[in-house]
Amino acid sequence: MRQFTAYTPTKIILGADAHRNVGAQVLEYGRKVLLVYGGQSLKSNGTYQDIVDSLEQSNLSFVELGGVQPNPKLSLVYQGIQLCRKEKIDFILAAGGGSVIDTAKAIAAGVCYEGDVWDFFVEGKAPKKMLPVGVILTIPAAGSEAGCASVITKEDTKEKRTLVNELAFPKFAILNPSLCFTLPKKQIAAGGTDIFAHVMERYFEPVGGNEFSDRLCEATMITVLELLPRVMNNPRDYDAWANLMWAGSIAHNGILGAGRQEDWASHNIEHELSAEYDIAHGAGLAIIIPAWMRYVYKKHPERFLQFAERVFGTKTSENTYLNSEAYKEEIIQTTIDGLEEFFRSLGQATRLSEAGIDDSRFDIMAKRATQKGSLGSFMKLETEDVLNIYRMAL
Amino acid sequence: MRQFTAYTPTKIILGADAHRNVGAQVLEYGRKVLLVYGGQSLKSNGTYQDIVDSLEQSNLSFVELGGVQPNPKLSLVYQGIQLCRKEKIDFILAAGGGSVIDTAKAIAAGVCYEGDVWDFFVEGKAPKKMLPVGVILTIPAAGSEAGCASVITKEDTKEKRTLVNELAFPKFAILNPSLCFTLPKKQIAAGGTDIFAHVMERYFEPVGGNEFSDRLCEATMITVLELLPRVMNNPRDYDAWANLMWAGSIAHNGILGAGRQEDWASHNIEHELSAEYDIAHGAGLAIIIPAWMRYVYKKHPERFLQFAERVFGTKTSENTYLNSEAYKEEIIQTTIDGLEEFFRSLGQATRLSEAGIDDSRFDIMAKRATQKGSLGSFMKLETEDVLNIYRMAL
Numbered sequence: 001m002r003q004f005t006a007y008t009p010t011k012i013i014l015g016a017d018a019h020r021n022v023g024a025q026v027l028e029y030g031r032k033v034l035l036v037y038g039g040q041s042l043k044s045n046g047t048y049q050d051i052v053d054s055l056e057q058s059n060l061s062f063v064e065l066g067g068v069q070p071n072p073k074l075s076l077v078y079q080g081i082q083l084c085r086k087e088k089i090d091f092i093l094a095a096g097g098g099s100v101i102d103t104a105k106a107i108a109a110g111v112c113y114e115g116d117v118w119d120f121f122v123e124g125k126a127p128k129k130m131l132p133v134g135v136i137l138t139i140p141a142a143g144s145e146a147g148c149a150s151v152i153t154k155e156d157t158k159e160k161r162t163l164v165n166e167l168a169f170p171k172f173a174i175l176n177p178s179l180c181f182t183l184p185k186k187q188i189a190a191g192g193t194d195i196f197a198h199v200m201e202r203y204f205e206p207v208g209g210n211e212f213s214d215r216l217c218e219a220t221m222i223t224v225l226e227l228l229p230r231v232m233n234n235p236r237d238y239d240a241w242a243n244l245m246w247a248g249s250i251a252h253n254g255i256l257g258a259g260r261q262e263d264w265a266s267h268n269i270e271h272e273l274s275a276e277y278d279i280a281h282g283a284g285l286a287i288i289i290p291a292w293m294r295y296v297y298k299k300h301p302e303r304f305l306q307f308a309e310r311v312f313g314t315k316t317s318e319n320t321y322l323n324s325e326a327y328k329e330e331i332i333q334t335t336i337d338g339l340e341e342f343f344r345s346l347g348q349a350t351r352l353s354e355a356g357i358d359d360s361r362f363d364i365m366a367k368r369a370t371q372k373g374s375l376g377s378f379m380k381l382e383t384e385d386v387l388n389i390y391r392m393a394l
Numbered sequence: 395m396r397q398f399t400a401y402t403p404t405k406i407i408l409g410a411d412a413h414r415n416v417g418a419q420v421l422e423y424g425r426k427v428l429l430v431y432g433g434q435s436l437k438s439n440g441t442y443q444d445i446v447d448s449l450e451q452s453n454l455s456f457v458e459l460g461g462v463q464p465n466p467k468l469s470l471v472y473q474g475i476q477l478c479r480k481e482k483i484d485f486i487l488a489a490g491g492g493s494v495i496d497t498a499k500a501i502a503a504g505v506c507y508e509g510d511v512w513d514f515f516v517e518g519k520a521p522k523k524m525l526p527v528g529v530i531l532t533i534p535a536a537g538s539e540a541g542c543a544s545v546i547t548k549e550d551t552k553e554k555r556t557l558v559n560e561l562a563f564p565k566f567a568i569l570n571p572s573l574c575f576t577l578p579k580k581q582i583a584a585g586g587t588d589i590f591a592h593v594m595e596r597y598f599e600p601v602g603g604n605e606f607s608d609r610l611c612e613a614t615m616i617t618v619l620e621l622l623p624r625v626m627n628n629p630r631d632y633d634a635w636a637n638l639m640w641a642g643s644i645a646h647n648g649i650l651g652a653g654r655q656e657d658w659a660s661h662n663i664e665h666e667l668s669a670e671y672d673i674a675h676g677a678g679l680a681i682i683i684p685a686w687m688r689y690v691y692k693k694h695p696e697r698f699l700q701f702a703e704r705v706f707g708t709k710t711s712e713n714t715y716l717n718s719e720a721y722k723e724e725i726i727q728t729t730i731d732g733l734e735e736f737f738r739s740l741g742q743a744t745r746l747s748e749a750g751i752d753d754s755r756f757d758i759m760a761k762r763a764t765q766k767g768s769l770g771s772f773m774k775l776e777t778e779d780v781l782n783i784y785r786m787a788l
Contacts, residue, residue: 001640004407005405006405007405008402009403011401013398014399014653016397018397211617211620212638212640212641212644215613215616215617216613216644218613219610220606220610227606239395239603239605242395242603242653243395243603243605243606243607246653247606250606250649258406259408
C-alpha cells in the first residue's frame with residue numbers, strides 16, 4: 001500500500017425531501033447566491049421552484065446562470081465569473097449533474113483570481129481561495145458533488161482539462177433520489193457507466209497490497225452492476241436510486257483510491273473523444289473501457305482474474321485447470337466481453353463505429369491525449385498505444 | 395434506505411513516517427499543545443521522542459498528560475481540563491488508541507464549557523465549542539480517530555457513557571502502520587474484534603434496502619477476518635497493518651451506517667461489562683457478540699444468511715434444500731459458531747466464565763444497560779433480554 005492522505009469533507013445529505021431545505025445549508029456560508037443549472041428539466045419537474053422557495057424562506061437573494069451543457073464550456077465559466085463579480089456573489093449553488101457542478105467550481109475558483117481561470121486547468125497553478133460551493137445533485141454520475149475536481153472544455157482548441165484542488169470540495173451535497181425518477185434512459189446509462197469507470201480506474205492498479213480498498217472497489221462495482229438495470233427497468237425505484245447516488249459519491253470522493261496507484265488512462269482517452277465529438281462522457285467510456293481492458297490486461301492478468309471472480313462471480317478457483325494459461329485467458333476475455341455486453345444492455349453503443357465515429361481523427365486525439373506524457377499506471381500508454389486503443393474500439 | 399447525513403471531515407494521513415511531521419499538521423490549528431497519551435510504550439518505542447522533535451521543529455510548545463488507562467476515567471478528564479485552562483492550551487494531540495483519543499475529546503469539550511463535562515455524557519447537552527483535537531494512532535481498534543464519539547467511565551458509579559457530537563471529529567488522524575509492530579497480541583486481538591463489532595452493529599439492521607452499504611460492510615468484515623490473523627502471525631507485516639488501520643477508521647467514521655438503522659446493543663451490553671470488571675472493550679465484545687447473535691438471529695434470519703454467504707463464504711444458494719428451515723438454521727448456527735471460533739483463534743476468551751466472570755452482577759448490569767430504555771433495533775432488548783444474553787455468554 002502506498003502512503004496516502006484521505007480527505008472527504010463534503011457533507012452528504014440524502015433524503016426524499018432533502019433539497020427543500022437547501023436554504024438552511026447555504027445560510028452557513030453565504031448570503032448572495034449564484035444558482036447554476038443546465039436546461040429546462042430543472043424547471044419542468046418542479047425542482048427549480050423548490051430551490052427558489054427554500055432560498056427565499058432563508059432570506060437569501062440569488063441570481064442565476066442556466067444553460068450549462070454536457071462537456072461544460074469555458075466560455076460559460078467566464079460569463080459566470082463576471083456575473084459573480086458584478087452581483088457580489090458569496091456562494092455558488094449548483095443544481096444538476098457533473099457539468100453543472102464543474103462549472104460552479106470553475107467559477108468559484110475564477111472569481112477569487114485576478115488572472116485567467118484556465119491557468120488552473122493547464123498551467124498547474126493552484127487556486128489559493130475559492131467561493132464556497134453547494135450542490136443539489138440531479139443525476140448520479142460524475143461524482144463531482146463529493147470530489148475536488150472540475151473538468152472544463154475550451155471550445156476553440158477542443159481541450160478538455162481538469163482542475164484538482166482541496167478547495168474545490170463542495171461544502172454540502174444534497175442527494176434526493178426522487179429527482180432521478182424522470183431522467184432519460186440514455187443519461188441513466190451514461191451516468192452509471194461513469195460511476196463504474198471511477199471505480200475501475202482505481203481498481204486496476206499495479207501496486208497491490210490494498211486488500212481493503214480492493215474489497216471496497218469491488219463492493220461499489222457490484223452495486224452498479226446490480227442496481228443500474230433496476231433503475232433502467234423501474235425508474236421510480238427509490239431505494240435503488242438512493243444506493244446508486246450514494247455509490248456515485250463514494251466512487252469518486254477519493255477514498256476508493258487511498259493507497260492505490262490510480263490509472264485514469266480510459267478517462268483521458270475518452271476526454272479527447274468527447275472534446276472532439278461532443279458525445280456524453282459516460283457514453284464514450286462505455287466504448288473506451290472494453291478496448292482499454294483488451295489492450296492492457298496481459299500486464300497484470302491476476303488483477304483481471306480477481307475482477308472476474310469477485311465482481312462477475314466467475315468461480316475461477318474451483319476449476320481444476322485453473323493453472324492453464326489458456327483458461328485464464330479465456331476467463332479474462334469472457335469477463336471483458338461480459339462487461340461490454342452489460343454496457344450494451346443499457347442501450348449504449350460499445351464501438352466507435354456504432355456511435356458514428358470513424359478513424360479520421362484518431363491521430364490528433366491520440367497526440368492530444370498524450371501531449372503531457374504517457375497515460376496510466378496499470379500499463380503506461382504512449383501515443384501509439386492510445387492510437388491502438390482507438391482502433392480496437394472502432 | 396433511511397435518509398441520512400454523512401459527514402467525515404477528519405483528514406486521514408497514512409504512511410510509514412507520517413507521525414514525524416505532526417508539527418506541521420498541528421500548526422494549522424494551534425500553538426500551545428496538550429499531548430495526551432497512555433503508558434510507557436509510547437516512550438520505549440521512540441514514538442514519544444519523534445512527536446516531541448516534530449513539535450519543537452514547528453516551534454510549538456506543549457505540556458503533557460500521560461497515564462490514560464483502558465476504559466478511560468472521568469477523573470483524568472477533569473485533570474486535563476484544569477491543566478488546559480492553567481496552561482492556556484489551544485490544541486490537544488492524542489497519541490495512542492481509543493482511550494487516549496476519547497480522553498482528549500472529553501477534555502476538548504470540557505475546557506470550553508463552564509459546567510461539568512459529564513453533562514455532555516448523561517444529560518443530553520451538546521457542546522457548543524471544543525478545542526481542536528489531532529490524533530497519532532498507535533492501534534487500530536476503537537475508530538475514535540475518525541469518529542465523533544467519546545466514551546468515558548465515571549469511576550464512582552461505574553457508568554460508562556458516550557458523547558456524540560460533530561465538533562468531536564479530530565481535525566486529522568495520522569496512521570503509521572509501523573507503530574503497530576510491537577503491540578501485544580492480546581491488544582491486537584481485542585482491537586480487531588472492536589473493528590469487527592463496529593461494522594456488525596451497523597450491518598445487522600432491520601430496515602433493508604441498503605444494498606450498497608451492505609456490500610461496504612461485508613468488504614470491511616472480510617478484511618478484518620482475513621488480515622487480523624496475518625498480523626497475529628507476522629506483527630511486522632506493514633501492508634496488513636496499513637489495511638487494518640484504514641479499515642478501522644472507515645469502520646467507525648459513520649459512512650458504513652449511512653441509511654441504516656444501527657443496532658449497538660452488543661456495545662451497550664459490553665460497556666456494562668467493562669465498566670464493572672474493567673476488562674478491555676474488545677475482549678468483552680468477543681464474548682458478547684456470539685451470545686447476542688444466538689439470542690436475536692430469529693428476528694431476521696435472512697440477514698444472517700446473507701452474512702453467512704457473503705462474509706463467511708457459505709454457499710447457501712447452491713444447496714438444493716435451501717428452503718428447508720432446518721437447513722437455514724444449521725447454516726446460521728454454524729456461522730455464529732465460526733465467528734466465535736475466529737475470536738477464540740485469536741487467543742481470546744469467548745465465554746464470561748473463561749474470563750473469570752460469574753453471574754453475580756448480571757442483574758445490576760442488565761438494569762444499568764437498559765436504564766434509559768430498550769437497546770438495539772435488530773431486535774429490541776429489554777432488561778430481561780439483556781440478562782438472558784449475559785446468561786448465554788456464561
